[in-house]
Amino acid sequence: MRNRFDEQLFELNREIIEMGAMCEEAIALASKALMTGDLELAYRVKANGSGIDQMERDIEGRCMKLLLHQQPVAGDLRLISAALKMITDMERIGDQAEDIAEIVTFLDGRTMEDVNLIEEMARETIQMVTSSVDAFVKKDVNLAYKVIARDDVVDDYFSKIKSSILNIIAENSSDGEFVLDLLMISKYFERIGDHATNIAEWVIYSVTGTHKEV
Amino acid sequence: MSSIISVKDMCLWYGEHQALKNVNIEIMPKSITAFIGPSGCGKSTFLKTLNRMNDLIPGVKITGDVRYEGTDIFAKEVDVNNLRKEIGMVFQKPNPFPMSIYDNVAYGPRTHGITNKVKLDEIVERALRDAAIWDEVKDRLKKNALGMSGGQQQRLCIARALAVQPKVLLMDEPTSALDPISTSRIEELVMELKENYTIVMVTHNMQQAVRVSDYTAFFLLGELVEFDKTDNIFSTPGDKRTEDYITGRFG
Structure with missing residues (x-):
């Protein structure tokens, strides 16, 4: 009985890793589309998005089945309930990558190469997502705490971008729509950082049984 | 709140074989405590010690301190x-x-010396009501008890135990011989009885321990490995052996 259960938990792990990888790819593609203005990449993010949604359904189904069949307790229960919560955050990350890609399609080929801050912010959030999934795979509480700490860095980028947007407006108020898009994009990245933080918090719960203090 | 049963460094031997090793536990009044563990781990032996049911077994030696309401x-x-x-x-x-x-x-x-018919009627009715079986048997009190279903018989046995107005009820796998419906009736009954009684039960049904009990004690090889609130034991056990047992890695 336990062998079969272990196999199913292994499969659950594998699917979460796969979903995590899909999210990383979605953000990477969205940010590349943003930097290069390559619409082809932006459309691929959209296609990826439905794959992430499907993955969420699949993992959810697997978790429900495990809860029903195995009535898990202790570490098993924590792992499965953490998985159920994490995939919601992952799905949101996928949505936000899509939102960024969608804005790219409205930019008429205008790129953000000149805005270094956004590129740095994007890199930072991708790193957070990668590390949070990594922390789950390796059950690495320290790495999860590092992810949580990185969120401040991402938040900091958001404030910096906000002030630089104010400068752009002061210099050239006719560029209103572009800077608003810029603001939206950086807000999406900021939210992705929050979701990665949530994932990291669930990793800590799954391993230790206690939540990070609110 | 202070405990109703307090056990310190209790050991028990069946002849040469040590069945319980330095057990320490405090049973809280008006709570349900579940004993879990693999067969032969000593949980039933320990349960029976609490009302000295082991006294009758030849070769049993017990050391340590077992107190009920402060009395040895x-x-x-x-x-x-x-x-x-x-x-x-x-x-x-x-x-x-x-x-x-x-x-x-x-x-x-x-x-215990009660012979007054009115008094006895009263006690019997209250015990049967407390055991949630009164409505099913009130019209056939004179019928032989062996004609009842297994679940009813078990509730009758609970009524019989309640009739002498105990404070503590020890239950040794009270539902393992019953079907799911009877099991769930006994579980509900046990949770109702908690209002007025202290309940200690041995169970092999882990989900039953989760559903019913406030505290859980995990026994292994005669040792009380872990004793804690049930929610803690089944969500974040402190001992790896507890985790391995309740997640089905052995036992």
């Missing part, structure tokens, strides 16, 4: 019959006496 249960002046009146027991298989439903329940009070 092994002290010379303790009357075992009185102790068992205070700490009643329900067994795995329903074991009604081959007599009427009424006489089963009245048996205990009668042996």
